[in-house]
Amino acid sequence: MGESLLIGPEFFFGRMIKRSSIQAAGEDYARIGCVAGNFCYWDTRTAIINEDVFATKNVGAESIDLVVTSPPYNVDIQYTSHNDKVTYGEYREFSRAWMERAFGWLKPDGRFCLNIPLDKNKGGQQSVGADLTTIAKEIGFKYHSTIIWNEGNISRRTAWGSWVSASAPYVIAPVELIVVLYKDSWKKTSGSRRSDITREEFLEWTNGLWTFNGERKKRIGHPAPFPVELPMRCMKLFSFTGDTVLDPFMGSGSTLVAASRNNRKGIGIEIDPRYCEIAADRIKREGQPAHE
Numbered sequence: 417m418g419e420s421l422l423i424g425p426e427f428f429f430g431r432m433i434k435r436s437s438i439q440a441a442g443e444d445y446a447r448i449g450c451v452a453g454n455f456c457y458w459d460t461r462t463a464i465i466n467e468d469v470f471a472t473k474n475v476g477a478e479s480i481d482l483v484v485t486s487p488p489y490n491v492d493i494q495y496t497s498h499n500d501k502v503t504y505g506e507y508r509e510f511s512r513a514w515m516e517r518a519f520g521w522l523k524p525d526g527r528f529c530l531n532i533p534l535d536k537n538k539g540g541q542q543s544v545g546a547d548l549t550t551i552a553k554e555i556g557f558k559y560h561s562t563i564i565w566n567e568g569n570i571s572r573r574t575a576w577g578s579w580v581s582a583s584a585p586y587v588i589a590p591v592e593l594i595v596v597l598y599k600d601s602w603k604k605t606s607g608s609r610r611s612d613i614t615r616e617e618f619l620e621w622t623n624g625l626w627t628f629n630g631e632r633k634k635r636i637g638h639p640a641p642f643p644v645e646l647p648m649r650c651m652k653l654f655s656f657t658g659d660t661v662l663d664p665f666m667g668s669g670s671t672l673v674a675a676s677r678n679n680r681k682g683i684g685i686e687i688d689p690r691y692c693e694i695a696a697d698r699i700k701r702e703g704q705p706a707h708e
């Protein structure tokens with residue numbers, strides 16, 4: 417068994433998660449119906465908050481060591497509870513608003529791994545990676561580096577702009593970004609100060625070109641999951657064991673699965689009750705609950 421991790425009242429402003437209620441449930445986990453505004457799953461190291469990221473009051477100010485997330489990309493993905501097709505100006509304001517919340521939740525030495533596209537190719541070219549990084553810096557985040565994630569996506573291209581002609585060709589890079597930012601100081605002083613990254617992992621992952629496959633939507637039952645490998649690398653590289661990791665756009669819970677397997681506390685915020693159910697099931701199936 418790893419170190420004992422407790423998500424408790426000292427951890428949330430919330431009233432709902434207490435050690436006594438976890439024990440009263442007769443198990444190391446508890447589950448209540450995913451009605452928007454309620455927690456819908458917790459165990460001693462994981463909590464799912466089924467709420468709008470803009471509305472929740474259930475994450476404490478300066479309580480988070482690491483935010484790892486992939487927000488909606490505004491590429492017309494058919495989410496059940498979110499409109500993923502707004503103007504680029506509206507998308508920038510949406511991004512500013514949620515990143516301001518994330519900034520408030522991070523500890524002074526907290527870090528932020530932001531998985532976003534490099535650019536947008538459909539419906540008007542946009543420099544999404546550069547624009548969201550600039551907004552994060554305007555909010556107060558400090559820039560550390562950018563990891564390029566090569567998804568190995570060799571899907572057949574259909575849009576060429578102009579075929580074998582310089583008239584108006586499209587250039588598309590089959591990669592995504594993981595922008596690494598932090599709040600006040602890059603040197604991490606809080607927490608257990610225990611790292612669990614191996615020498616080989618450190619050597620490989622500090623090279624900012626990461627190559628691994630994306631996740632299959634069908635397998636997960638979510639329209640845009642990232643693979644557990646992505647948050648797992650971020651948390652082993654940028655957080656200590658026992659740290660608290662937040663994903664404000666939790667989706668199917670990949671970040672919480674990685675946290676659960678790697679001895680971190682995980683909090684996920686997700687607006688859609690169905691995705692919360694999927695995440696709760698995944699944590700039970702794919703995670704490693706604290707009692708194991």
Ligand SMILES: C[S@@+](CC[C@H](N)C(=O)[O-])C[C@H]1O[C@@H](n2cnc3c(N)ncnc32)[C@H](O)[C@@H]1O
Nearest residue numbers: 468469498640641642665666667668670686687
């Ligand atoms: C790109 S997906 C995240 C996928 C996740 N990384 C995974 O592996 O499954 C973005 C998620 O944000 C959720 N979402 C959109 N708007 C939200 C909001 N205002 N508050 C909370 N969640 C929101 C969507 O329902 C969707 O599940």
